[in-house]
Amino acid sequence: xxxxxxxxxxxxxxxxxxxxxxxxxxxxxxxxxxxxxxxxxxxxxxxxxxxxxxxxxxxxxxxxxxxxxxxxxxxxxxxxxxxxxxxxxxxxxxxxxxxxxxxxxxxxxxxxxx
Amino acid sequence: xxxxxxxxxxxxxxxxxxxxxxxxxxxxxxxxxxxxxxxxxxxxxxxxxxxxxxxxxxxxxxxxxxxxxxxxxxxxxxxxxxxxxxxxxxxxxxxxxxxxxxxxxxxxxxxx
Numbered sequence: 556x557x558x559x560x561x562x563x564x565x566x567x568x569x570x571x572x573x574x575x576x577x578x579x580x581x582x583x584x585x586x587x588x589x590x591x592x593x594x595x596x597x598x599x600x601x602x603x604x605x606x607x608x609x610x611x612x613x614x615x616x617x618x619x620x621x622x623x624x625x626x627x628x629x630x631x632x633x634x635x636x637x638x639x640x641x642x643x644x645x646x647x648x649x650x651x652x653x654x655x656x657x658x659x660x661x662x663x664x665x666x667x668x669x
Numbered sequence: 670x671x672x673x674x675x676x677x678x679x680x681x682x683x684x685x686x687x688x689x690x691x692x693x694x695x696x697x698x699x700x701x702x703x704x705x706x707x708x709x710x711x712x713x714x715x716x717x718x719x720x721x722x723x724x725x726x727x728x729x730x731x732x733x734x735x736x737x738x739x740x741x742x743x744x745x746x747x748x749x750x751x752x753x754x755x756x757x758x759x760x761x762x763x764x765x766x767x768x769x770x771x772x773x774x775x776x777x778x779x780x781x
Contacts, residue, residue, distance in 0.1 A: 561712075586767045597673070597758070597771040598713075605766045645712055651767040655720050657703055658760070658769060660712040 558582050561646050561661035568636055569669050576631040576664045578646030584659070587629045589621060590645040592663075598645055604629060605651070633666075641668045671696045671763050675772035683780050688746035690775050692759035697737045700762040704733055704744050707756045707774065716757075717744070749779045 560579045568574040580587065585606050590598035602611045602621045609621065618640070620632045633640055646661045672695045682688060692702070701720045705713040717726045717733040719742065725734045730747040746753055758774040 559712075595678070595773065595776075597773040600768070603766075603768070643710075647713075649767045651765070655701065655718065656767075657715045657718045658713075658767075659715065660705075662712040663710075665710065 559661035584648035584650045588647040592643045671770045673772040679776040681778040690744040692742040
């Protein structure tokens with residue numbers, strides 16, 4: 556059973572047209588992450604939520620925003636997508652109580668920009 | 670700043686050969702290290718997690734070792750199969766809240 560679910564799997568949008576990607580989890584983990592991954596590169600952390608506390612990385616573009624309305628759901632909003640934003644977007648969760656907890660990933664959303 | 674490196678970026682082996690994948694990190698102050706598998710166009714699947722106090726973890730044909738003092742982890746896959754073809758990534762947890770730093774991965778092809 557999928558524990559971290561991302562929708563949609565594939566998203567095509569036009570240059571400059573806002574887009575929202577969604578992620579849900581059934582694990583009840585306290586931390587949720589959004590990563591951007593481009594071809595043959597390491598996943599790059601965009602944001603994370605520690606419970607309801609939002610944290611963005613210093614180099615995350617202002618064009619990217621996120622919402623976590625409750626424990627189970629997290630959204631990534633790209634306000635004005637550019638061609639450079641075409642990538643795989645990965646959502647992940649972890650329970651931070653203890654150092655033996657693994658990250659769990661969804662299947663990702665592949666974003667294409669026309 | 671923690672940096673994670675995986676060399677080589679790609680390798681090809683014949684079926685049945687043992688695979689040895691390397692992961693290096695620059696700061697030994699880690700909480701744990703996790704190995705993942707990524708199939709094309711998919712998310713990451715967790716393979717093994719080694720806590721900072723552990724030296725190795727095993728699961729079936731997979732064995733991962735950790736040497737914090739030298740900043741290295743190695744993933745061994747015994748008797749490789751074509752189904753093992755994928756990209757393998759390592760990630761180190763660097764903070765108490767759960768920040769992870771990833772390597773770029775090693776792309777593996779196992780030929781029949």
